[in-house]
Amino acid sequence: MIHSIIENVKITPHSGHLASYIPALANQSKDLFxxxxxxxxxxxxxxxxANYSFTLQSISKVMSFIVAAEHLGLEKILEKVDVEPTGDPFNSIVRLEVAEKGKPFNPMINAGAITVASLLPGDDVEARVNSVKQYLAQITGHEHTVNEEVYRSELETAYRNRAIANYLKANDYLEGTVEEALETYLQLCSLEVNTEDLAKFGLFLASDGLIAGENKNLITHKTAQFSKALMMTCGLYNASGKYAATIGIPMKSGVSGGVLCAVRNGEIEHLRGYIGIAVFSPMIDEIGNSVKGMIFLKQLSDQYHLSVF
Structure with a gap:
Protein backbone atom coordinates (compact mmCIF):
# COMPACT_ATOMS: atom_id res chain seq x y z
CA MET A 1 0.00 0.00 0.00
CA ILE A 2 2.77 2.43 0.85
CA HIS A 3 4.22 1.91 -2.63
CA SER A 4 1.01 3.21 -4.17
CA ILE A 5 1.16 6.29 -1.93
CA ILE A 6 4.73 6.92 -3.09
CA GLU A 7 3.73 6.58 -6.76
CA ASN A 8 0.73 8.88 -6.29
CA VAL A 9 2.93 11.54 -4.72
CA LYS A 10 5.69 11.25 -7.33
CA ILE A 11 3.27 11.80 -10.23
CA THR A 12 1.56 14.74 -8.51
CA PRO A 13 2.21 17.86 -10.64
CA HIS A 14 4.80 20.23 -9.22
CA SER A 15 3.51 23.12 -7.18
CA GLY A 16 5.15 25.47 -4.75
CA HIS A 17 8.64 26.92 -5.10
CA LEU A 18 12.23 26.40 -4.04
CA ALA A 19 13.47 28.41 -1.03
CA SER A 20 15.09 30.96 -3.31
CA TYR A 21 15.50 33.55 -0.53
CA ILE A 22 18.45 31.35 0.50
CA PRO A 23 20.46 31.47 -2.74
CA ALA A 24 22.17 28.08 -2.28
CA LEU A 25 18.81 26.32 -1.89
CA ALA A 26 17.50 27.74 -5.15
CA ASN A 27 19.76 25.29 -7.03
CA GLN A 28 18.09 22.08 -5.79
CA SER A 29 16.37 19.86 -8.35
CA LYS A 30 12.58 20.13 -8.22
CA ASP A 31 12.27 16.39 -8.95
CA LEU A 32 13.99 15.14 -5.78
CA PHE A 33 11.84 13.01 -3.50
CA ALA A 50 17.17 8.25 0.09
CA ASN A 51 20.92 8.94 0.00
CA TYR A 52 20.55 12.58 -1.03
CA SER A 53 21.89 14.96 1.62
CA PHE A 54 20.02 18.15 2.44
CA THR A 55 20.33 20.78 5.15
CA LEU A 56 18.18 20.64 8.28
CA GLN A 57 17.10 24.29 8.26
CA SER A 58 14.32 24.70 10.86
CA ILE A 59 14.33 21.01 11.79
CA SER A 60 17.53 21.82 13.69
CA LYS A 61 15.40 23.85 16.11
CA VAL A 62 14.14 20.63 17.70
CA MET A 63 17.68 19.37 18.22
CA SER A 64 18.92 22.68 19.64
CA PHE A 65 16.01 22.81 22.07
CA ILE A 66 16.75 19.28 23.30
CA VAL A 67 20.46 19.93 23.84
CA ALA A 68 19.88 23.28 25.57
CA ALA A 69 17.14 21.82 27.79
CA GLU A 70 19.35 18.90 28.82
CA HIS A 71 22.22 21.32 29.51
CA LEU A 72 20.41 24.01 31.50
CA GLY A 73 17.15 22.32 32.45
CA LEU A 74 13.70 23.06 31.06
CA GLU A 75 12.88 25.70 33.67
CA LYS A 76 15.85 27.82 32.65
CA ILE A 77 15.00 27.55 28.96
CA LEU A 78 11.37 28.48 29.61
CA GLU A 79 12.52 31.67 31.32
CA LYS A 80 13.89 32.75 27.94
CA VAL A 81 11.44 31.14 25.49
CA ASP A 82 7.74 30.32 25.80
CA VAL A 83 5.91 27.30 24.34
CA GLU A 84 2.90 29.02 22.73
CA PRO A 85 1.97 28.90 19.01
CA THR A 86 2.00 32.25 17.24
CA GLY A 87 -0.08 31.85 14.08
CA ASP A 88 2.52 34.07 12.41
CA PRO A 89 5.27 33.37 9.86
CA PHE A 90 8.44 31.75 11.27
CA ASN A 91 10.50 34.92 10.73
CA SER A 92 7.96 37.38 12.12
CA ILE A 93 9.13 40.25 14.30
CA VAL A 94 5.65 41.52 15.21
CA ARG A 95 5.08 39.16 18.15
CA LEU A 96 8.30 40.21 19.83
CA GLU A 97 6.92 43.72 20.09
CA VAL A 98 3.60 42.69 21.60
CA ALA A 99 4.78 39.85 23.86
CA GLU A 100 5.67 40.40 27.48
CA LYS A 101 9.13 42.02 27.49
CA GLY A 102 9.73 40.75 23.95
CA LYS A 103 9.89 37.08 24.98
CA PRO A 104 9.91 34.68 21.98
CA PHE A 105 6.68 32.67 21.76
CA ASN A 106 8.31 29.27 21.13
CA PRO A 107 11.62 27.63 20.09
CA MET A 108 10.28 26.60 16.65
CA ILE A 109 10.21 30.13 15.26
CA ASN A 110 13.38 32.01 14.40
CA ALA A 111 13.30 34.32 17.42
CA GLY A 112 13.04 31.40 19.82
CA ALA A 113 15.61 29.31 17.98
CA ILE A 114 18.18 32.12 17.90
CA THR A 115 17.67 32.54 21.65
CA VAL A 116 18.09 28.79 22.25
CA ALA A 117 21.24 28.74 20.07
CA SER A 118 22.82 31.27 22.42
CA LEU A 119 22.05 29.00 25.41
CA LEU A 120 23.78 25.89 24.06
CA PRO A 121 26.78 24.54 26.00
CA GLY A 122 30.17 25.94 25.00
CA ASP A 123 32.16 29.14 25.13
CA ASP A 124 32.15 29.91 21.41
CA VAL A 125 30.25 29.21 18.18
CA GLU A 126 32.22 26.09 17.32
CA ALA A 127 31.65 24.52 20.74
CA ARG A 128 27.91 25.26 20.67
CA VAL A 129 27.49 23.81 17.20
CA ASN A 130 29.53 20.75 18.21
CA SER A 131 27.27 20.14 21.20
CA VAL A 132 24.37 19.53 18.82
CA LYS A 133 26.47 17.63 16.29
CA GLN A 134 27.58 15.22 19.01
CA TYR A 135 23.98 14.47 20.06
CA LEU A 136 22.97 13.95 16.45
CA ALA A 137 25.93 11.62 15.80
CA GLN A 138 24.95 9.43 18.76
CA ILE A 139 21.50 8.98 17.25
CA THR A 140 22.41 8.49 13.58
CA GLY A 141 25.69 6.62 14.10
CA HIS A 142 27.91 8.97 12.09
CA GLU A 143 29.24 12.52 12.03
CA HIS A 144 27.43 15.40 10.34
CA THR A 145 28.97 18.43 8.68
CA VAL A 146 27.90 21.98 7.98
CA ASN A 147 27.24 22.74 4.32
CA GLU A 148 29.50 25.77 4.01
CA GLU A 149 27.87 27.01 0.79
CA VAL A 150 24.43 27.07 2.38
CA TYR A 151 25.76 28.57 5.62
CA ARG A 152 27.59 31.39 3.84
CA SER A 153 24.59 31.99 1.64
CA GLU A 154 22.33 32.34 4.67
CA LEU A 155 24.80 34.43 6.66
CA GLU A 156 25.22 36.91 3.82
CA THR A 157 21.46 37.41 3.49
CA ALA A 158 20.46 37.21 7.18
CA TYR A 159 19.18 40.78 7.43
CA ARG A 160 15.86 39.89 9.02
CA ASN A 161 17.35 37.31 11.39
CA ARG A 162 20.00 39.83 12.41
CA ALA A 163 17.25 42.35 13.18
CA ILE A 164 15.46 39.72 15.30
CA ALA A 165 18.70 38.89 17.13
CA ASN A 166 19.39 42.54 17.88
CA TYR A 167 15.89 42.96 19.28
CA LEU A 168 16.38 39.88 21.46
CA LYS A 169 19.73 41.19 22.70
CA ALA A 170 18.19 44.55 23.53
CA ASN A 171 15.66 42.75 25.73
CA ASP A 172 18.31 40.60 27.44
CA TYR A 173 17.29 37.22 25.99
CA LEU A 174 20.56 36.36 24.24
CA GLU A 175 23.67 35.04 25.91
CA GLY A 176 26.87 36.28 24.27
CA THR A 177 26.88 38.52 21.21
CA VAL A 178 24.34 38.89 18.44
CA GLU A 179 26.79 37.57 15.84
CA GLU A 180 27.67 34.51 17.94
CA ALA A 181 24.00 33.60 18.36
CA LEU A 182 23.30 34.17 14.67
CA GLU A 183 26.30 32.18 13.46
CA THR A 184 25.46 29.28 15.79
CA TYR A 185 21.85 29.24 14.63
CA LEU A 186 22.71 29.38 10.92
CA GLN A 187 25.40 26.73 11.14
CA LEU A 188 22.93 24.38 12.80
CA CYS A 189 20.40 25.13 10.06
CA SER A 190 23.12 24.17 7.55
CA LEU A 191 23.90 20.73 9.01
CA GLU A 192 23.47 18.00 6.41
CA VAL A 193 21.41 14.82 6.82
CA ASN A 194 19.56 12.35 4.62
CA THR A 195 16.11 10.88 5.19
CA GLU A 196 17.44 7.81 7.04
CA ASP A 197 19.28 10.08 9.50
CA LEU A 198 16.13 12.08 10.03
CA ALA A 199 13.95 8.99 10.43
CA LYS A 200 16.34 7.71 13.11
CA PHE A 201 15.94 11.01 14.93
CA GLY A 202 12.16 10.66 14.64
CA LEU A 203 12.41 7.18 16.19
CA PHE A 204 14.57 8.62 18.97
CA LEU A 205 11.85 11.16 19.79
CA ALA A 206 9.00 8.66 19.41
CA SER A 207 10.67 6.44 22.06
CA ASP A 208 11.28 9.38 24.45
CA GLY A 209 15.00 9.54 23.77
CA LEU A 210 15.88 5.85 23.66
CA ILE A 211 19.10 5.09 21.80
CA ALA A 212 18.33 2.25 19.40
CA GLY A 213 19.97 -1.02 20.42
CA GLU A 214 21.50 0.37 23.63
CA ASN A 215 18.48 0.29 25.98
CA LYS A 216 19.31 3.70 27.45
CA ASN A 217 17.67 7.11 27.25
CA LEU A 218 19.84 9.98 26.12
CA ILE A 219 17.37 12.63 27.31
CA THR A 220 14.75 12.94 30.02
CA HIS A 221 11.12 12.01 29.45
CA LYS A 222 10.13 15.64 30.15
CA THR A 223 12.44 17.02 27.45
CA ALA A 224 11.07 14.49 24.95
CA GLN A 225 7.51 15.36 25.97
CA PHE A 226 8.03 19.10 25.49
CA SER A 227 9.83 18.56 22.18
CA LYS A 228 7.00 16.50 20.69
CA ALA A 229 4.36 18.89 22.03
CA LEU A 230 6.18 21.79 20.38
CA MET A 231 6.42 19.86 17.12
CA MET A 232 2.68 19.15 17.19
CA THR A 233 1.61 22.71 18.01
CA CYS A 234 4.36 24.80 16.39
CA GLY A 235 6.39 22.52 14.12
CA LEU A 236 4.82 23.43 10.78
CA TYR A 237 4.89 27.21 11.17
CA ASN A 238 1.47 28.86 10.92
CA ALA A 239 -0.06 25.71 9.38
CA SER A 240 0.61 23.67 12.53
CA GLY A 241 -3.03 23.59 13.64
CA LYS A 242 -4.27 22.46 10.24
CA TYR A 243 -1.80 19.60 10.05
CA ALA A 244 -2.38 18.58 13.67
CA ALA A 245 -6.03 18.13 12.71
CA THR A 246 -5.47 16.43 9.33
CA ILE A 247 -2.30 14.36 9.97
CA GLY A 248 -2.11 14.31 13.75
CA ILE A 249 1.48 13.34 14.55
CA PRO A 250 4.38 15.44 15.92
CA MET A 251 6.24 16.89 12.93
CA LYS A 252 8.87 19.54 12.19
CA SER A 253 9.59 20.92 8.74
CA GLY A 254 12.40 22.93 7.19
CA VAL A 255 12.47 25.15 4.12
CA SER A 256 14.99 22.89 2.40
CA GLY A 257 12.08 20.44 2.00
CA GLY A 258 12.63 18.01 4.87
CA VAL A 259 10.00 16.89 7.39
CA LEU A 260 10.72 15.02 10.65
CA CYS A 261 7.97 12.87 12.22
CA ALA A 262 7.62 10.79 15.39
CA VAL A 263 4.96 8.07 15.67
CA ARG A 264 4.35 6.78 19.19
CA ASN A 265 2.58 3.57 18.24
CA GLY A 266 1.99 2.61 14.63
CA GLU A 267 1.70 -0.25 12.16
CA ILE A 268 2.99 0.49 8.65
CA GLU A 269 3.53 -2.57 6.47
CA HIS A 270 5.91 -4.75 8.56
CA LEU A 271 6.97 -1.87 10.83
CA ARG A 272 5.56 -1.84 14.37
CA GLY A 273 5.59 0.23 17.55
CA TYR A 274 7.70 3.38 17.75
CA ILE A 275 8.32 4.64 14.22
CA GLY A 276 10.43 7.53 12.95
CA ILE A 277 9.45 8.98 9.58
CA ALA A 278 11.30 11.42 7.35
CA VAL A 279 10.37 12.79 3.97
CA PHE A 280 12.19 15.18 1.66
CA SER A 281 10.98 17.11 -1.38
CA PRO A 282 12.37 20.62 -1.94
CA MET A 283 9.34 22.42 -3.41
CA ILE A 284 7.72 24.28 -0.51
CA ASP A 285 4.44 26.15 -0.13
CA GLU A 286 4.04 29.82 0.79
CA ILE A 287 4.28 28.93 4.50
CA GLY A 288 7.52 26.93 4.19
CA ASN A 289 6.37 23.29 4.24
CA SER A 290 7.27 20.67 1.61
CA VAL A 291 4.31 20.35 -0.76
CA LYS A 292 4.82 16.69 -1.72
CA GLY A 293 6.10 15.89 1.74
CA MET A 294 2.81 16.94 3.30
CA ILE A 295 0.77 15.13 0.64
CA PHE A 296 2.71 11.95 1.40
CA LEU A 297 2.27 12.28 5.17
CA LYS A 298 -1.47 13.02 4.88
CA GLN A 299 -2.04 9.91 2.76
CA LEU A 300 0.21 7.82 5.02
CA SER A 301 -1.59 8.96 8.18
CA ASP A 302 -5.01 8.29 6.62
CA GLN A 303 -4.05 4.85 5.29
CA TYR A 304 -2.40 3.60 8.47
CA HIS A 305 -4.44 5.51 11.08
CA LEU A 306 -1.44 7.30 12.59
CA SER A 307 -3.20 10.33 14.09
CA VAL A 308 -3.04 10.58 17.87
CA PHE A 309 -6.54 12.07 17.87
Missing part, protein backbone atom coordinates in the same frame (compact mmCIF):
# COMPACT_ATOMS: atom_id res chain seq x y z
CA UNK A 34 12.80 10.68 -0.65
CA UNK A 35 11.04 9.01 2.27
CA UNK A 36 12.34 6.75 5.04
CA UNK A 37 10.63 4.95 7.92
CA UNK A 38 12.43 3.21 10.81
CA UNK A 39 10.85 1.22 13.64
CA UNK A 40 12.02 0.24 17.12
CA UNK A 41 13.40 -3.09 15.86
CA UNK A 42 15.60 -1.33 13.32
CA UNK A 43 13.43 -2.30 10.35
CA UNK A 44 13.74 0.27 7.57
CA UNK A 45 11.61 1.22 4.57
CA UNK A 46 13.15 3.76 2.20
CA UNK A 47 12.07 5.19 -1.13
CA UNK A 48 13.35 7.53 -3.79
CA UNK A 49 16.49 9.65 -3.39
Missing amino acids: AACLVDERGEILSFGD
Whole structure:
Protein backbone atom coordinates (compact mmCIF):
# COMPACT_ATOMS: atom_id res chain seq x y z
CA MET A 1 0.00 0.00 0.00
CA ILE A 2 2.77 2.43 0.85
CA HIS A 3 4.22 1.91 -2.63
CA SER A 4 1.01 3.21 -4.17
CA ILE A 5 1.16 6.29 -1.93
CA ILE A 6 4.73 6.92 -3.09
CA GLU A 7 3.73 6.58 -6.76
CA ASN A 8 0.73 8.88 -6.29
CA VAL A 9 2.93 11.54 -4.72
CA LYS A 10 5.69 11.25 -7.33
CA ILE A 11 3.27 11.80 -10.23
CA THR A 12 1.56 14.74 -8.51
CA PRO A 13 2.21 17.86 -10.64
CA HIS A 14 4.80 20.23 -9.22
CA SER A 15 3.51 23.12 -7.18
CA GLY A 16 5.15 25.47 -4.75
CA HIS A 17 8.64 26.92 -5.10
CA LEU A 18 12.23 26.40 -4.04
CA ALA A 19 13.47 28.41 -1.03
CA SER A 20 15.09 30.96 -3.31
CA TYR A 21 15.50 33.55 -0.53
CA ILE A 22 18.45 31.35 0.50
CA PRO A 23 20.46 31.47 -2.74
CA ALA A 24 22.17 28.08 -2.28
CA LEU A 25 18.81 26.32 -1.89
CA ALA A 26 17.50 27.74 -5.15
CA ASN A 27 19.76 25.29 -7.03
CA GLN A 28 18.09 22.08 -5.79
CA SER A 29 16.37 19.86 -8.35
CA LYS A 30 12.58 20.13 -8.22
CA ASP A 31 12.27 16.39 -8.95
CA LEU A 32 13.99 15.14 -5.78
CA PHE A 33 11.84 13.01 -3.50
CA ALA A 34 12.80 10.68 -0.65
CA ALA A 35 11.04 9.01 2.27
CA CYS A 36 12.34 6.75 5.04
CA LEU A 37 10.63 4.95 7.92
CA VAL A 38 12.43 3.21 10.81
CA ASP A 39 10.85 1.22 13.64
CA GLU A 40 12.02 0.24 17.12
CA ARG A 41 13.40 -3.09 15.86
CA GLY A 42 15.60 -1.33 13.32
CA GLU A 43 13.43 -2.30 10.35
CA ILE A 44 13.74 0.27 7.57
CA LEU A 45 11.61 1.22 4.57
CA SER A 46 13.15 3.76 2.20
CA PHE A 47 12.07 5.19 -1.13
CA GLY A 48 13.35 7.53 -3.79
CA ASP A 49 16.49 9.65 -3.39
CA ALA A 50 17.17 8.25 0.09
CA ASN A 51 20.92 8.94 0.00
CA TYR A 52 20.55 12.58 -1.03
CA SER A 53 21.89 14.96 1.62
CA PHE A 54 20.02 18.15 2.44
CA THR A 55 20.33 20.78 5.15
CA LEU A 56 18.18 20.64 8.28
CA GLN A 57 17.10 24.29 8.26
CA SER A 58 14.32 24.70 10.86
CA ILE A 59 14.33 21.01 11.79
CA SER A 60 17.53 21.82 13.69
CA LYS A 61 15.40 23.85 16.11
CA VAL A 62 14.14 20.63 17.70
CA MET A 63 17.68 19.37 18.22
CA SER A 64 18.92 22.68 19.64
CA PHE A 65 16.01 22.81 22.07
CA ILE A 66 16.75 19.28 23.30
CA VAL A 67 20.46 19.93 23.84
CA ALA A 68 19.88 23.28 25.57
CA ALA A 69 17.14 21.82 27.79
CA GLU A 70 19.35 18.90 28.82
CA HIS A 71 22.22 21.32 29.51
CA LEU A 72 20.41 24.01 31.50
CA GLY A 73 17.15 22.32 32.45
CA LEU A 74 13.70 23.06 31.06
CA GLU A 75 12.88 25.70 33.67
CA LYS A 76 15.85 27.82 32.65
CA ILE A 77 15.00 27.55 28.96
CA LEU A 78 11.37 28.48 29.61
CA GLU A 79 12.52 31.67 31.32
CA LYS A 80 13.89 32.75 27.94
CA VAL A 81 11.44 31.14 25.49
CA ASP A 82 7.74 30.32 25.80
CA VAL A 83 5.91 27.30 24.34
CA GLU A 84 2.90 29.02 22.73
CA PRO A 85 1.97 28.90 19.01
CA THR A 86 2.00 32.25 17.24
CA GLY A 87 -0.08 31.85 14.08
CA ASP A 88 2.52 34.07 12.41
CA PRO A 89 5.27 33.37 9.86
CA PHE A 90 8.44 31.75 11.27
CA ASN A 91 10.50 34.92 10.73
CA SER A 92 7.96 37.38 12.12
CA ILE A 93 9.13 40.25 14.30
CA VAL A 94 5.65 41.52 15.21
CA ARG A 95 5.08 39.16 18.15
CA LEU A 96 8.30 40.21 19.83
CA GLU A 97 6.92 43.72 20.09
CA VAL A 98 3.60 42.69 21.60
CA ALA A 99 4.78 39.85 23.86
CA GLU A 100 5.67 40.40 27.48
CA LYS A 101 9.13 42.02 27.49
CA GLY A 102 9.73 40.75 23.95
CA LYS A 103 9.89 37.08 24.98
CA PRO A 104 9.91 34.68 21.98
CA PHE A 105 6.68 32.67 21.76
CA ASN A 106 8.31 29.27 21.13
CA PRO A 107 11.62 27.63 20.09
CA MET A 108 10.28 26.60 16.65
CA ILE A 109 10.21 30.13 15.26
CA ASN A 110 13.38 32.01 14.40
CA ALA A 111 13.30 34.32 17.42
CA GLY A 112 13.04 31.40 19.82
CA ALA A 113 15.61 29.31 17.98
CA ILE A 114 18.18 32.12 17.90
CA THR A 115 17.67 32.54 21.65
CA VAL A 116 18.09 28.79 22.25
CA ALA A 117 21.24 28.74 20.07
CA SER A 118 22.82 31.27 22.42
CA LEU A 119 22.05 29.00 25.41
CA LEU A 120 23.78 25.89 24.06
CA PRO A 121 26.78 24.54 26.00
CA GLY A 122 30.17 25.94 25.00
CA ASP A 123 32.16 29.14 25.13
CA ASP A 124 32.15 29.91 21.41
CA VAL A 125 30.25 29.21 18.18
CA GLU A 126 32.22 26.09 17.32
CA ALA A 127 31.65 24.52 20.74
CA ARG A 128 27.91 25.26 20.67
CA VAL A 129 27.49 23.81 17.20
CA ASN A 130 29.53 20.75 18.21
CA SER A 131 27.27 20.14 21.20
CA VAL A 132 24.37 19.53 18.82
CA LYS A 133 26.47 17.63 16.29
CA GLN A 134 27.58 15.22 19.01
CA TYR A 135 23.98 14.47 20.06
CA LEU A 136 22.97 13.95 16.45
CA ALA A 137 25.93 11.62 15.80
CA GLN A 138 24.95 9.43 18.76
CA ILE A 139 21.50 8.98 17.25
CA THR A 140 22.41 8.49 13.58
CA GLY A 141 25.69 6.62 14.10
CA HIS A 142 27.91 8.97 12.09
CA GLU A 143 29.24 12.52 12.03
CA HIS A 144 27.43 15.40 10.34
CA THR A 145 28.97 18.43 8.68
CA VAL A 146 27.90 21.98 7.98
CA ASN A 147 27.24 22.74 4.32
CA GLU A 148 29.50 25.77 4.01
CA GLU A 149 27.87 27.01 0.79
CA VAL A 150 24.43 27.07 2.38
CA TYR A 151 25.76 28.57 5.62
CA ARG A 152 27.59 31.39 3.84
CA SER A 153 24.59 31.99 1.64
CA GLU A 154 22.33 32.34 4.67
CA LEU A 155 24.80 34.43 6.66
CA GLU A 156 25.22 36.91 3.82
CA THR A 157 21.46 37.41 3.49
CA ALA A 158 20.46 37.21 7.18
CA TYR A 159 19.18 40.78 7.43
CA ARG A 160 15.86 39.89 9.02
CA ASN A 161 17.35 37.31 11.39
CA ARG A 162 20.00 39.83 12.41
CA ALA A 163 17.25 42.35 13.18
CA ILE A 164 15.46 39.72 15.30
CA ALA A 165 18.70 38.89 17.13
CA ASN A 166 19.39 42.54 17.88
CA TYR A 167 15.89 42.96 19.28
CA LEU A 168 16.38 39.88 21.46
CA LYS A 169 19.73 41.19 22.70
CA ALA A 170 18.19 44.55 23.53
CA ASN A 171 15.66 42.75 25.73
CA ASP A 172 18.31 40.60 27.44
CA TYR A 173 17.29 37.22 25.99
CA LEU A 174 20.56 36.36 24.24
CA GLU A 175 23.67 35.04 25.91
CA GLY A 176 26.87 36.28 24.27
CA THR A 177 26.88 38.52 21.21
CA VAL A 178 24.34 38.89 18.44
CA GLU A 179 26.79 37.57 15.84
CA GLU A 180 27.67 34.51 17.94
CA ALA A 181 24.00 33.60 18.36
CA LEU A 182 23.30 34.17 14.67
CA GLU A 183 26.30 32.18 13.46
CA THR A 184 25.46 29.28 15.79
CA TYR A 185 21.85 29.24 14.63
CA LEU A 186 22.71 29.38 10.92
CA GLN A 187 25.40 26.73 11.14
CA LEU A 188 22.93 24.38 12.80
CA CYS A 189 20.40 25.13 10.06
CA SER A 190 23.12 24.17 7.55
CA LEU A 191 23.90 20.73 9.01
CA GLU A 192 23.47 18.00 6.41
CA VAL A 193 21.41 14.82 6.82
CA ASN A 194 19.56 12.35 4.62
CA THR A 195 16.11 10.88 5.19
CA GLU A 196 17.44 7.81 7.04
CA ASP A 197 19.28 10.08 9.50
CA LEU A 198 16.13 12.08 10.03
CA ALA A 199 13.95 8.99 10.43
CA LYS A 200 16.34 7.71 13.11
CA PHE A 201 15.94 11.01 14.93
CA GLY A 202 12.16 10.66 14.64
CA LEU A 203 12.41 7.18 16.19
CA PHE A 204 14.57 8.62 18.97
CA LEU A 205 11.85 11.16 19.79
CA ALA A 206 9.00 8.66 19.41
CA SER A 207 10.67 6.44 22.06
CA ASP A 208 11.28 9.38 24.45
CA GLY A 209 15.00 9.54 23.77
CA LEU A 210 15.88 5.85 23.66
CA ILE A 211 19.10 5.09 21.80
CA ALA A 212 18.33 2.25 19.40
CA GLY A 213 19.97 -1.02 20.42
CA GLU A 214 21.50 0.37 23.63
CA ASN A 215 18.48 0.29 25.98
CA LYS A 216 19.31 3.70 27.45
CA ASN A 217 17.67 7.11 27.25
CA LEU A 218 19.84 9.98 26.12
CA ILE A 219 17.37 12.63 27.31
CA THR A 220 14.75 12.94 30.02
CA HIS A 221 11.12 12.01 29.45
CA LYS A 222 10.13 15.64 30.15
CA THR A 223 12.44 17.02 27.45
CA ALA A 224 11.07 14.49 24.95
CA GLN A 225 7.51 15.36 25.97
CA PHE A 226 8.03 19.10 25.49
CA SER A 227 9.83 18.56 22.18
CA LYS A 228 7.00 16.50 20.69
CA ALA A 229 4.36 18.89 22.03
CA LEU A 230 6.18 21.79 20.38
CA MET A 231 6.42 19.86 17.12
CA MET A 232 2.68 19.15 17.19
CA THR A 233 1.61 22.71 18.01
CA CYS A 234 4.36 24.80 16.39
CA GLY A 235 6.39 22.52 14.12
CA LEU A 236 4.82 23.43 10.78
CA TYR A 237 4.89 27.21 11.17
CA ASN A 238 1.47 28.86 10.92
CA ALA A 239 -0.06 25.71 9.38
CA SER A 240 0.61 23.67 12.53
CA GLY A 241 -3.03 23.59 13.64
CA LYS A 242 -4.27 22.46 10.24
CA TYR A 243 -1.80 19.60 10.05
CA ALA A 244 -2.38 18.58 13.67
CA ALA A 245 -6.03 18.13 12.71
CA THR A 246 -5.47 16.43 9.33
CA ILE A 247 -2.30 14.36 9.97
CA GLY A 248 -2.11 14.31 13.75
CA ILE A 249 1.48 13.34 14.55
CA PRO A 250 4.38 15.44 15.92
CA MET A 251 6.24 16.89 12.93
CA LYS A 252 8.87 19.54 12.19
CA SER A 253 9.59 20.92 8.74
CA GLY A 254 12.40 22.93 7.19
CA VAL A 255 12.47 25.15 4.12
CA SER A 256 14.99 22.89 2.40
CA GLY A 257 12.08 20.44 2.00
CA GLY A 258 12.63 18.01 4.87
CA VAL A 259 10.00 16.89 7.39
CA LEU A 260 10.72 15.02 10.65
CA CYS A 261 7.97 12.87 12.22
CA ALA A 262 7.62 10.79 15.39
CA VAL A 263 4.96 8.07 15.67
CA ARG A 264 4.35 6.78 19.19
CA ASN A 265 2.58 3.57 18.24
CA GLY A 266 1.99 2.61 14.63
CA GLU A 267 1.70 -0.25 12.16
CA ILE A 268 2.99 0.49 8.65
CA GLU A 269 3.53 -2.57 6.47
CA HIS A 270 5.91 -4.75 8.56
CA LEU A 271 6.97 -1.87 10.83
CA ARG A 272 5.56 -1.84 14.37
CA GLY A 273 5.59 0.23 17.55
CA TYR A 274 7.70 3.38 17.75
CA ILE A 275 8.32 4.64 14.22
CA GLY A 276 10.43 7.53 12.95
CA ILE A 277 9.45 8.98 9.58
CA ALA A 278 11.30 11.42 7.35
CA VAL A 279 10.37 12.79 3.97
CA PHE A 280 12.19 15.18 1.66
CA SER A 281 10.98 17.11 -1.38
CA PRO A 282 12.37 20.62 -1.94
CA MET A 283 9.34 22.42 -3.41
CA ILE A 284 7.72 24.28 -0.51
CA ASP A 285 4.44 26.15 -0.13
CA GLU A 286 4.04 29.82 0.79
CA ILE A 287 4.28 28.93 4.50
CA GLY A 288 7.52 26.93 4.19
CA ASN A 289 6.37 23.29 4.24
CA SER A 290 7.27 20.67 1.61
CA VAL A 291 4.31 20.35 -0.76
CA LYS A 292 4.82 16.69 -1.72
CA GLY A 293 6.10 15.89 1.74
CA MET A 294 2.81 16.94 3.30
CA ILE A 295 0.77 15.13 0.64
CA PHE A 296 2.71 11.95 1.40
CA LEU A 297 2.27 12.28 5.17
CA LYS A 298 -1.47 13.02 4.88
CA GLN A 299 -2.04 9.91 2.76
CA LEU A 300 0.21 7.82 5.02
CA SER A 301 -1.59 8.96 8.18
CA ASP A 302 -5.01 8.29 6.62
CA GLN A 303 -4.05 4.85 5.29
CA TYR A 304 -2.40 3.60 8.47
CA HIS A 305 -4.44 5.51 11.08
CA LEU A 306 -1.44 7.30 12.59
CA SER A 307 -3.20 10.33 14.09
CA VAL A 308 -3.04 10.58 17.87
CA PHE A 309 -6.54 12.07 17.87
